[in-house]
Amino acid sequence: MPHRSESESRKLLGKLRTALAEDSAGQARLNRIVTLIAGSMQAEVCSIYLFRDAETLELCATEGLDAESVHQTRMRLGEGLVGRTARSRKVVNTAGAPSEQGFRYMPETREERFSSFCGVPIQRLGNTMGVLVVQSRDARKLTFDEVYALEVVAMVLAEMTELGAFVGEGAALAAPHQRPSMIKGTIGQEGAAEGQVFLHEPRVVVLNPISDDPEAEITRLQEAIDTLRTSVDDLLSGNQSLSGEQKQVLEAYRMFANSRSWKKRMEEDVLNGLSAEAAVEKEQSLARSRLTRSGDAYMRERLSDLDDLSNRLLRILTGQGTDTGAEMPDNAILVARNIGPAELLEYGKTLRGIVLEEGSVGSHATIVARAWAIPLVINAKGVTTAALNGDKMLVDGEQGIVHLRPDETVQGAFREKIAMQARAQERYASIRDLPATTKCGTTIRLEMNAGLMADLPSLAGSGAEGVGLFRTELQFLVRNKMPRRAELSELYSRVMKSASGKRVAFRTLDIGSDKVLTYMKPNDEPNPAMGWRAIRVGLDKPGVLRMQLQALIRAASGGPLTVMFPFITLYGEFKAAKAEMQKALDREERLGHPLPSDLKVGAMMETPSLAYAPDAFFEEVDFISIGGNDLKQFFFAADRENERVRKRYDTLSPAFLQFIKMVVARCEKAGTPVSFCGEDAGRPVEALCFAALGLRSLSMRPASVGPVKHLLRRVDLGEVQSIIDQSVADGDASVRRPVADWLAYQV
Ligand code: PEP
Ligand code: MG
Numbered sequence: 001m002p003h004r005s006e007s008e009s010r011k012l013l014g015k016l017r018t019a020l021a022e023d024s025a026g027q028a029r030l031n032r033i034v035t036l037i038a039g040s041m042q043a044e045v046c047s048i049y050l051f052r053d054a055e056t057l058e059l060c061a062t063e064g065l066d067a068e069s070v071h072q073t074r075m076r077l078g079e080g081l082v083g084r085t086a087r088s089r090k091v092v093n094t095a096g097a098p099s100e101q102g103f104r105y106m107p108e109t110r111e112e113r114f115s116s117f118c119g120v121p122i123q124r125l126g127n128t129m130g131v132l133v134v135q136s137r138d139a140r141k142l143t144f145d146e147v148y149a150l151e152v153v154a155m156v157l158a159e160m161t162e163l164g165a166f167v168g169e170g171a172a173l174a175a176p177h178q179r180p181s182m183i184k185g186t187i188g189q190e191g192a193a194e195g196q197v198f199l200h201e202p203r204v205v206v207l208n209p210i211s212d213d214p215e216a217e218i219t220r221l222q223e224a225i226d227t228l229r230t231s232v233d234d235l236l237s238g239n240q241s242l243s244g245e246q247k248q249v250l251e252a253y254r255m256f257a258n259s260r261s262w263k264k265r266m267e268e269d270v271l272n273g274l275s276a277e278a279a280v281e282k283e284q285s286l287a288r289s290r291l292t293r294s295g296d297a298y299m300r301e302r303l304s305d306l307d308d309l310s311n312r313l314l315r316i317l318t319g320q321g322t323d324t325g326a327e328m329p330d331n332a333i334l335v336a337r338n339i340g341p342a343e344l345l346e347y348g349k350t351l352r353g354i355v356l357e358e359g360s361v362g363s364h365a366t367i368v369a370r371a372w373a374i375p376l377v378i379n380a381k382g383v384t385t386a387a388l389n390g391d392k393m394l395v396d397g398e399q400g401i402v403h404l405r406p407d408e409t410v411q412g413a414f415r416e417k418i419a420m421q422a423r424a425q426e427r428y429a430s431i432r433d434l435p436a437t438t439k440c441g442t443t444i445r446l447e448m449n450a451g452l453m454a455d456l457p458s459l460a461g462s463g464a465e466g467v468g469l470f471r472t473e474l475q476f477l478v479r480n481k482m483p484r485r486a487e488l489s490e491l492y493s494r495v496m497k498s499a500s501g502k503r504v505a506f507r508t509l510d511i512g513s514d515k516v517l518t519y520m521k522p523n524d525e526p527n528p529a530m531g532w533r534a535i536r537v538g539l540d541k542p543g544v545l546r547m548q549l550q551a552l553i554r555a556a557s558g559g560p561l562t563v564m565f566p567f568i569t570l571y572g573e574f575k576a577a578k579a580e581m582q583k584a585l586d587r588e589e590r591l592g593h594p595l596p597s598d599l600k601v602g603a604m605m606e607t608p609s610l611a612y613a614p615d616a617f618f619e620e621v622d623f624i625s626i627g628g629n630d631l632k633q634f635f636f637a638a639d640r641e642n643e644r645v646r647k648r649y650d651t652l653s654p655a656f657l658q659f660i661k662m663v664v665a666r667c668e669k670a671g672t673p674v675s676f677c678g679e680d681a682g683r684p685v686e687a688l689c690f691a692a693l694g695l696r697s698l699s700m701r702p703a704s705v706g707p708v709k710h711l712l713r714r715v716d717l718g719e720v721q722s723i724i725d726q727s728v729a730d731g732d733a734s735v736r737r738p739v740a741d742w743l744a745y746q747v
Contacts, residue, residue: 010214010271010272010273011040012036012037012040012041012149012153012273013152013153013156013210013272013273013274014210014212014273015036015040016033016036016037016153016156016210017210017212019032019033019036020033020160020210026166027060027061027166029166030048030060030061030166031061031063033048033061033157034046034047034048034061034062034063035063037063037132037134037150037153038063038064038134039063041134041146041149041150043064043134043135043136044064044113044114044135044136044137045062045063045064045065045114045133045134045135045136046062046063046064046132046133046134046135047059047061047062047063047064047065047132047133047135048060048061048062048122048130048131048132048133048157049075049082049086049130049131049132049133050122050129050130050161050166051086051128051129051130052074054077055076055077056074056075056076056077057074057075057076057077057082057083057086057130057131058071058073058074059071059072059073059074060130060166064114064135069106073106075104075106078102079102079104080102080103080104080106081094081097081100081102081103081104081117081119082119082131082133083102083104084102084119085119085120085121085131085133086121086128086130086131089121089123089128089289090121091118091119091120091121091147091150091151092117092118092119093117093118093119093141093142093147094116094117094118094141095115095116095139095140095141096115096116096139097114097115097116097117097135098115100117113137114135114136114137115136115137115138115139116135116136116137116138116139116140116141116142117133117134117135118133118134118135118141118142118146118147118150119131119132119133120132120133120147120150120151120153120154121154121289122154122157122158122161123154123158123285123289124155124158124159124161124162124281124285125203125281125284125285125288125385126285126288126289126291127382127385129158129161129162130157130161132150132153132154132157134150148272149272151282152269152272152273152274152282155209155274155278155281155282155285156209156210156274156278158285159206159209159278159281160209162205163205163207164178178405179405180403180404180405180406180407180410181386181403181404181405182401182402182403182404183355183377183380183381183382183383183386183401183402183404184380184400184401185355185356185377185378185379185380185381185383185400185401185402186361186377186378186379186400186643187361187377187378187397187398187399187400188354188356188359188361188366188369188370188376188377188378188397188400189354189366189369189370189373189374189375189376189397190375190397190398191353191373191374191375191395191397191398191421191703192375192394192395192396192397192398192414192417192418192421193333193352193353193374193375193394193395193397194331194352194392194393194394194395194411194414194415194418195329195331195332195333195352195353195392195393195395196329196331196332196333196390196391196392196393197332197333197335197387197388197389197390197391197392197393197404198328198329198332198333198334198335198389199335199336199384199387199388199389200334200335200336200337200339200343201336201337201384202320202389203384203385203388204277204311204314204315204318204320205318205320206275206277206278206281206314206318208275208277208278209274209275209277209278210273210274210275210278211270211273211274211275211276211278212273214270214271214273217270217274217275217276217279218267218270218271218276220276220317221263221266221267221270221276221279221280221317224276224313224316224317225257225263225313227316228257228309228312228313228316229254229257229258231312232250232253232254232257233254235250236250236251236254249305252301252302252305253305253308253309256305256306256309257309262283262306265283266279266280266282266283267279269282269283276317277314277317277318280310280313280314280317281310281314283310284306284307284310284311284314287303287306287307287310288303288307290303291303291304291307328347329390330350331352332350332351332352333351333352333353333354333355333393333395334347334351334353334354334355335354335355335356335383335384335387335393336354336355336356336357336384337356337357337358337384338356338357338358338359338365339354339356339359339365340364340365340514340516341363341364341365341367341368341474341477341514341515342477342478342515342516342517342518343365344365344368344369345368345452345474345477345478346478349372349374349454351372351374352374352375352395353374353375353376353377353393353395353397354369354374354375354376354377354395355376355377355378355380355383355387355393355395355402356376356377356378356379356380356383357379357380357381357382357383357384358378358379359376359378359379360378360640360641360642360643360646361378361640361643361646361679362629362633362639362640362641362646362679363514363640363641364513364514364515365514366378367629367679368451368474370679370682370701370703371449371450371451371455371701371702372455373701373702373703375395375396375397376395376397377395377396377397377400377401377402378400378643379400379643380402383402383404386404387404391404391405392404392405392406393405393406394406394410394411394414396414396417398417424707425706427706427710428463428705428706428707428709428710429706431463431706431709431710431713432461432462432463432706433463434709434713436708436709436712436713437712437713438691438712438713438715438716438717439713439714439715439716440716440717440718442691442696442717443696444687444691444695444696444697444698444712445465445466445675445696445697445698446463446464446465446698446699446700446705446708446709447464447465447466447467447468447469447503447505447675447677447697447698447699447700448462448464448466448467448468448699448700448701448702448705449467449468449469449470449471449677449699449700449701449702450467450469450470450471450495450504450702451470451471451472451473451474451475452474452475452478453491453494453495453498455702456495456498456499457498458702459498459499459502459702461702462702462703462705462706463705463706463709464502464702464705465502465503466499466502466503466504466505467495467499467502467503467504467505467699468505468625468675468677468697468698468699468700469505469507469564469625469677469699470495470504470505470506470507471507471510472506472507472508472509472510472548473509473510473511473515475488475491476509476511476517477515477517479519480518480519481519482517482519482520482544485547485550485551486551488547488548488551488555489550489551489552489554489555490555491555492506492551492552492555493554493555493557495555496555496556496559503560503562504562505562505563505564505602505625505699506552506561506562506563506564507563507564507565507566507604507625508535508538508545508548508549508563508564508565508566508577509534509537509538509544509545509548509566510533510534510566510567511533511534511537512528512531512532512533512534512536512537513528513529513531513533514528514529514641515533529630529633529639529640529641530634533567534566534567534606535565535566535567535568535573535577536567536573538565538577538580539573539576539577539580542580545577545580546580546583546584549563549580549581549584550584550587550588553584553585553588553593553595553596554588554593556596557594558594558595558596558597559596559597560596560597560598560599560600561596561598561599561600562599562600562602563581563599563600563601563602564601564602564603564604564623564625565577565601565602565603565604566604566606566627567604567606567607567627567630568603568604568605568606568610569606569607569609569610570609570610570613571610571613571614571616571617574603574617574620574621575620577603578601578620581599581601585599600622600623601621601622602621602622602623602624602625603617603621603624603625604624604625604626604627604677605624605625605626605627605631605663606626606627606629606630606631606634607630607631607634608631608634608635608659611659611662611663611666615666615669615670618666618667618669618670618672619670619671619672621672622672622673623672623673623674623675624663624667624672624673624674624675625674625675625676625677625699626660626663626674626675626676626677626678627677627678628651628676628677628678628679628680628681629678629679629680630678631678632649632651632656632678632680633646635655635656635659636648636649636656650733650734650736651680651683651686652685652686652689652734652735652736652739653733653734653735654727654728654732654734654735657689657693657724657728657735658728660676660690660693660695661693661694664693664694664695665694668694673696673697674695674697675695675696675697675698675699676690676695676697676698676699677698677699677700679700679701681698681699681700681704681708682698682700682701682703682704682705682708683704684704684707684708684710684711685711685736685739685740685743687700687704687708687711687712688711688712688715688720688739688743689720689724689735689739691712691717691720692717692720692721692724693721693724711743714746715743715746719742720739720742723735723738723739723742724738724739726738727739
């Protein structure tokens with residue numbers, strides 16, 4: 001193979017563009033392309049292998065190998081030199097292919113005649129889609145320029161594959177974005193949903209990878225980079241409230257935006273025939289594949305900054321972006337890499353389902369989704385690259401599975417599942433007004449968790465006896481400025497009225513951790529979950545707490561009021577918070593406002609230390625609400641947002657149950673009511689075990705009230721207790737299995 005100059009690789013792209021523009025079917029296009037590349041590279045063989053599924057590559061077109069083997073020859077990822085190219089995502093360039101490690105002879109292709117092999121991954125944004133191969137008889141390694149030309153062509157092929165240019169008559173492969181696929185994630189919130197994908201951050205689509213006017217493209221690229229630089233500079237200089245970390249990221253952006261080598265590489269790509277956006281994407285792809293390979297945390301962070309910056313540049317060049325103008329469909333399933341509670345609240349309750357590439361069961365975004373009973377799958381790897389806006393999607397929250405572009409059979413089975421769920425809901429509705437009284441005659445009070453006005457209608461619908469946890473911070477999260485006292489008081493009063501006399505336990509502001517208010521000065525902390533949050537903020541900067549307490553007293557308007565303080569770790573903190581309440585009462589009295597007829601002030605137990613507070617605390621506090629989500633993360637030292645560690649520890653482990661039992665005993669001794677309001681209270685088996693341990697009040701998301709009540713009404717708590725005792729005596733790591741097995745016999 002003779003040396004090819006750069007201008008020749010541009011010529012090759014020019015021919016490719018003509019071939020792609022021809023109105024031929026997918027397979028014909030592929031055939032034409034391989035012939036063209038082989039001719040232009042003066043090689044005997046050019047072949048294109050594309051992924052049939054995640055593990056299998058298929059020969060889709062060839063010039064030079066046996067034509068009969070097209071769509072017949074397949075290999076697994078890692079198998080042979082083609083599989084090795086795909087797996088390593090690196091070019092394999094060798095003069096002596098048959099003696100190369102991993103070489104696999106494919107008799108049907110009759111490729112034994114060829115000595116040299118050059119495989120170039122066809123990849124787009126870190127996603128390998130296939131392999132472009134050039135082979136020839138004479139034993140020579142391709143030059144740097146030749147490999148470069150193939151890389152440029154592979155980049156264009158990736159774009160065209162993405163756009164579905166090779167789909168159609170005769171082509172056995174559908175474009176990746178037209179194929180059905182199933183993604184296995186983790187359960188975030190049960191339930192089934194059918195709808196259309198709505199991407200939180202839509203990807204940019206490059207429609208014109210090849211250009212015939214390099215000068216004009218260089219100018220476009222230069223202008224876009226200038227705009228990018230200005231926007232980064234503006235962000236840095238115009239935003240005084242940036243945290244140290246945000247500044248660091250922007251500094252890194254500035255460094256990349258001004259990087260000469262980055263710009264030079266892209267300009268070279270443009271001079272070789274790529275459009276400006278394709279050149280940006282080529283660089284981005286390279287950075288992504290380095291990102292997936294790099295074990296160095298610092299390097300990974302910088303590469304991911306570069307990735308983000310490339311996206312910005314692409315948006316500038318294409319005019320596409322977060323604001324693509326795509327309307328959210330009525331049956332939207334939100335697909336995102338991750339999402340914070342404030343952003344999710346902005347989307348609102350109308351979402352049919354949510355699928356996150358990352359996410360965590362313990363995050364507040366998950367809690368919001370659970371509160372709204374929106375099916376949620378987290379850890380759905382690759383979903384943000386596989387899904388396109390408008391794609392059909394089925395979310396199976398029960399199994400943590402997502403079906404993307406499902407075929408008719410899958411859709412049929414899924415609809416049957418939705419119908420089954422509706423029947424279960426009817427069963428729960430029939431016991432809505434009955435108490436959660438067990439077979440042994442114990443009644444458990446079931447309340448619901450809420451946080452927004454929109455949650456209140458569920459109080460009647462779910463059969464909950466009150467609101468055991470009203471997360472007041474959600475009101476703060478949905479706004480872009482600090483609410484005023486009058487607004488809060490009006491809102492709390494509406495909440496109380498909507499509860500029609502049922503108790504609402506208002507938890508004072510719990511900000512910090514993953515609940516960040518954009519209008520408050522950011523707080524740069526190494527570990528926000530264990531940082532300055534909740535009552536710690538309330539006591540150190542009491543302005544907002546005072547305003548909130550006054551708003552609550554005014555809203556009660558002489559009626560009963562229940563307030564609880566979050567994240568109380570020490571008795572002293574409770575005393576200080578209660579003193580704030582007393583101050584607020586005194587002030588309101590002085591102002592002539594009526595005081596609550598019956599005021600209950602409680603504490604949330606969210607750290608193990610509070611369980612060991614002095615007796616005086618248990619006697620003084622009006623009630624205790626166990627915030628199991630936080631309590632568990634500190635009990636097991638396992639971040640509630642880190643799926644990897646969170647899953648290791650079961651709520652139903654003897655250690656945690658023993659701890660809860662101890663808290664219940666201390667409360668009983670002091671005559672203090674205790675309830676459990678973490679997410680576990682809404683999981684039927686957990687709820688059952690808590691009841692068996694002596695908890696008589698549970699607060700959960702509204703949709704859980706029915707299933708929990710249904711289960712409690714069928715059991716004898718004494719029997720559950722003995723199963724738990726036996727399991728603990730047997731040394732089980734968790735009582736879940738024995739309890740679930742026993743339950744299976746009760747139905
Ligand atoms: C908890 O920690 O269990 C709790 C109810 O509070 P949140 O989930 O809002 O932190
Ligand atoms: Mg908490």
